[in-house]
Amino acid sequence: MMRFPNPQKPMDTRPKSSARLAFNPHVAALPAYNAGMSVAKARALSGKDDIARLGSNENPLGCSPKVLEALASAAFEPWRYADPACTALREVLAGHVGVDAAEIVCGNGSEEMIAALSRAFLPPGSSVLTVVPSFGLHEIEPLALGAKVTKIAMTKDLDFDLAALEAELRKAPQIFFISSPWNPVGPALNGAALDRLIKAAAPTTLFVLDEAYFEFMDPGMPNGIEVLRAAGIPHVVLRSFSKAYGLAGLRVGFAVCSDTEIARVTAAAKTPFNVNAAAQLGAIAAIGDQAWMKNAVIEIRAERDRTRSELLKIGITAAPSQTNFLFFDCRMDAAEVAKGLLADGIIVKAWREKGYESFLRANTGRPPENDRLVASLKRVLKR
DSSP states (O other), X not given: OOOOOOTTSXXXXXXXXXXXXXXXXXXXXXXXXXXXXXHHHHHHHHOOSOOEEOSSOOOTTOOOHHHHHHHTSTTOOTTSOOOTTOHHHHHHHHHHHXXXXXXXXXXXXXXXXXXXXXXXXXXXXXXXXXXXXXXXXXXXXXXXXXXXXXXXXXXXTSSOOHHHHHHHHXXXXXXEEEESSOTTTOOOOOHHHHHHHHHHSOTTSEEEEEOTTGGGSXXXXXXXXXHHHHHTOSEEEEEEXXXXXXXXXXXXXXXXXXXXXXXXXXXXXXXXXXXXXXXXXXXXXXXXXXXXHHHHHHHHHHHHHHHHXXXXXXXXXXXXXXXXXXXXXXXXXXXXXXXXXXXXXXXXXXOOSTTXXXXXXXXXXXXXXXXXXXXXXXXXXXX
């Protein structure tokens, strides 16, 4: 006799090996993180060897030679466990940013700190506030804990909607995640804007300011660590070595907490040996070569602005940027644009968040790479 599926009970399409398992529904329903394409995959898809990597906001100039020297020295012992407390790195960071080392937690990229903060400060039924377009993990990590995430859309002129953010902050979410400079859009909060958000935050809200692109900001822009300290509200400021310092492959970032108790609980929510020995050595060497980092930032900012001007010449307006990337509306499916650019050997990132599927983000490369981007966009968009 032929059997038909029960219309009241959806068919389980999972592989047999997992069909009987109970999945965490919050994790099983998570959206995929929009990661950049690898060079190997780009070569395979495009058939080209010369690939312009403009999809992951990496530093096109590499990293300080002192980092490579440290990793080639006898100080790097890959057969030894790294210091789980990152003691030497935290001491160096404490002197660099002007806080107590006990208020710093180091992570496997600042991304791990987002996960740790979510685990530490989001009990069941929590609410989180962030923006859209967003850095994906500001939403994904809270969703994994079952939190409700409210996202405030950017304005039509590609900036923060401060009034809407203030209104939501008054509802006292458990955590407020905001990046400044803003990934993926580019603007940064000036002093007055940051002050407005701080004053709107409830004393029960943890204000998490993600400053992964801090070093690229215009002169005179606020230092989040200093401003939030003066305000006296519960907060965490995130910083990264992946961008200006060029250590994306080592994965090291850190959280500067408003007090030692927030730091202690955040540290308790991470894994014990989270920052590997190479990352700790490399980060210490990178901090010690501020001249290399600052020169790299000057060069990248200038090239970013030149590229933005070239895009404008072909009718593409990118958001004002205080980062190492540009974000712009293609006025068509950005995934198709990205596919067309890949045919020319160029990796970019097409945005996937609902309502922003026509936007594309491209980081600043070396001048020849940026020229290739503009020429390829002109061809793909028929400008």
